[in-house]
Amino acid sequence: MKSLKDALMGAGLKPTSDAKSQNAREKVAKKQLTETVVHQEQRNFCEVCDQVRPDVERYFHRNPTTDAEWICVRCADQLQIPDTFRKTAQSETSIKKMFRREFGATQNIAPNKDAGPKNKGPVNGNR
Numbered sequence: 362m363k364s365l366k367d368a369l370m371g372a373g374l375k376p377t378s379d380a381k382s383q384n385a386r387e388k389v390a391k392k393q394l395t396e397t398v399v400h401q402e403q404r405n406f407c408e409v410c411d412q413v414r415p416d417v418e419r420y421f422h423r424n425p426t427t428d429a430e431w432i433c434v435r436c437a438d439q440l441q442i443p444d445t446f447r448k449t450a451q452s453e454t455s456i457k458k459m460f461r462r463e464f465g466a467t468q469n470i471a472p473n474k475d476a477g478p479k480n481k482g483p484v485n486g487n488r
Contacts, residue, residue, distance in 0.1 A: 407433035
């Protein structure tokens with residue numbers, strides 16, 4: 362007499378792989394993980410409207426109606442926070458030079474690439 366397993370194999374059914382082996386992940390050392398993965402390069406969550414927006418910047422303001430620091434352009438315009446209180450230029454719109462404010466003037470705080478020392482190649486001590 363055959364076992365049920367042998368009978369099912371004879372009928373053409375194949376055994377499934379173990380569930381634990383399907384979920385097995387390779388183990389990565391914590392130090393290696395922190396060196397290769399960059400956590401939150403850009404901040405894109407507005408603390409005022411609780412939405413993910415592409416134009417969130419950090420403001421150090423004195424507006425008593427909100428405690429939020431990371432504010433999108435729309436909320437900063439509604440709260441009438443001047444652009445002089447903006448301390449970062451890290452959003453997608455700032456990087457693409459599309460950051461515009463409706464309340465007051467927009468200041469340019471992006472780092473200027475031409476302002477630094479100009480490297481003309483490797484230093485040659487025999488000049």
